[in-house]
Amino acid sequence: MGGKVTCTLGEVKQRADFIVYWGGNPAECHPRHFTKYTIMQKSKFLPRGRKDRTMVLVDIRETKSAKAADIFLQVKPGKDFELITILRAMIKDQHVTDEQIAVTGLSREVLDDLVGRMKGAKFGCMFFGMGLSMTRGKHMNSAALLTLAAEMNAFTKFVAMPMRGHGNVTGADVIMRWQTGFPFGITFNRGYPRYNPGEFSTVDVLVRGDCDAAFIIGADPGATMPQPAIEHLKRIPTIVLDPHVTHTSRLSRVHITTAPQGIAAPGTAYRMDEIPLPLKPPLKSPYPTDEQVVRRINEAIAAKPFWMPEGSQPQMLTAQV
Amino acid sequence: MTKKRFILNASRSSKQGTLINVGKDSEEYLELTNTMTMSAGDMAEIGLAEGQTALVRTEFGEAPFKCQAGKVPEGMIFIPYGPPTCLLMGGDTDGTGMPTSKGWEVDVTPL
Structure with a gap:
């Protein structure tokens, strides 16, 4: 069952x-x-x-x-x-x-x-x-x-x-499930999603040293993950998007300050029962939202020539906008 | 005589949740995440006084914590999640993706 x-x-x-x-x-x-x-x-x-x-x-x-x-x-x-x-x-x-x-x-x-x-x-x-x-x-x-x-x-x-904790962890699971069919522990390294907790989940990938870069949005693994995972984040180029300077910011190569979700950035948060709730920001921020930063990074990457030899491109997912 | 081992549980509290928003560099947050709670009987047994620092050691790492007596079962230690508890955590997730953060067997040595 x-x-x-x-x-x-x-x-x-x-x-x-x-x-x-x-x-x-x-x-x-x-x-x-x-x-x-x-x-x-x-x-x-x-x-x-x-x-x-x-x-x-x-x-x-x-x-x-x-x-x-x-x-x-x-x-x-x-x-x-x-x-x-x-x-x-x-x-x-x-x-x-x-x-x-x-x-x-x-x-x-x-x-x-x-x-x-x-x-x-x-x-x-x-x-x-x-x-x-x-x-x-x-x-x-x-x-x-x-x-x-x-x-x-x-x-x-x-x-x-x-009893889900922290802001919108349910949202991360729900969106990954909707987009890929799996809630977490997903790799796209063959161009399509594959799921295997213990192999592709964040802590395991970091502890084994499988990744050579990390992009972290609105999380502070530098203050929450096991020490071996934190040590690997220190070794590799880590990029952090966060409204505050965190423990992860200090071990990262790049920290981009963004507007806090729900306070100065709009979006959708999922309650622990997976009900989506719209966020209406009451304040304005001088900083860009996480979404704006990610879109600009995507555009910059798209403008670069593809890094693999012609004819060897893996099957790519169509981006959902 | 074999040394008494304790079961350590990293846990959350409302104060810790509030202090995350105040800042993880704030004195209160550092004080809270560097303090462990154990029963008064256990503290007396291993010779720990209220407010004394003790070294907590797991098979993966060690960290010093200030000790306070509290209403917890004998043989157990509770510490709010934070950077010091990360030092005690191993990287193995037992194939689940989730590191074990509760139920560690630890040694406690008064400093």
């Missing part, structure tokens, strides 16, 4: 009476999530707001989000996959031993209660964060949770959604 059974945040706001946050701390990292979409809002179907909704938090420590939760489940570090797999078995009344449950740090009574509540909900939504996707197991953890959400639909309506 694959894919993501999901919905928009509007549907969550209107209908979700059972919310699970797994490996995330929205009280600190998405501070308006509770109030705008998930637990505080009153709606046509949930007229009493918070009283009509149940919130469960699954995490390895008691974060600030635990105060807002009805049920807090403290799972042992690195045992999320085991817990999700146990829940997948328990919803189908398959046998699970006490030893298997004990590995997760929780008890059978707690899990029985959780399964009962999940099945009894009218509309359940599981949000998962980096506590699930960036620990051991990574995409296997996410896939297990998405499968649990899909399988819960045999009993009631259930969906899952990743």
